[in-house]
Amino acid sequence: MMEKTCGRDAGCDLAVEHETVSRIHARISLADDGIVWVHDNDSSNGTFLHRCEKWIRIGKASLCIGDGIRFGEREVPLEDITALFSGETRVRLRARRFPFQVRTAPTEQLNKPRRNPATGRVEEKPLA
Numbered sequence: 001m002m003e004k005t006c007g008r009d010a011g012c013d014l015a016v017e018h019e020t021v022s023r024i025h026a027r028i029s030l031a032d033d034g035i036v037w038v039h040d041n042d043s044s045n046g047t048f049l050h051r052c053e054k055w056i057r058i059g060k061a062s063l064c065i066g067d068g069i070r071f072g073e074r075e076v077p078l079e080d081i082t083a084l085f086s087g088e089t090r091v092r093l094r095a096r097r098f099p100f101q102v103r104t105a106p107t108e109q110l111n112k113p114r115r116n117p118a119t120g121r122v123e124e125k126p127l128a
Contacts, residue, residue: 003029004084006071007041013084020045020072030085034092036063038081045072051096064094 004013007025016025022043029037039060040047046057050068063069069076078093085091114123 001029001031002085003027006076006081014076014080016071016074016076018072018074021074022072025071028081028084030091034090035094036082036085036091037061038063038069043072047071062094064096066096067093 004027005024006012006014006016006028007023008016008018008021009023012024014028022041022045024041025043026041026047027039029039031037037060038047038049038058040058048055048070049058049061049063050056050070051064055068055070063078063081067078069078069081082091082093115121116123
């Protein structure tokens, strides 16, 4: 696993100049399977992930296609993050995940006929 640093410090692999970014704000790692992970380094202003139209504060998360990432109040393009590992190995982002939507059941149930397993004939359900 390869690891890079992100923060305001000049020694970081990804330097982000902003007053809300900590000196060493986060670690960005590349797993053996090529997936990019972001780990917040207990920063005071947090690391945020934009997924499914919401910004969520994260401790650790894998990046997906179409995600947004923010360190403090500074948003960083995914291209800048994946470029940290360019030429070293295969870098990939996960497919985007969408939350399941709960569908309500129809209020009217269909009255399906029942086939008698012994005779094979279609039987009407008796009305209650």
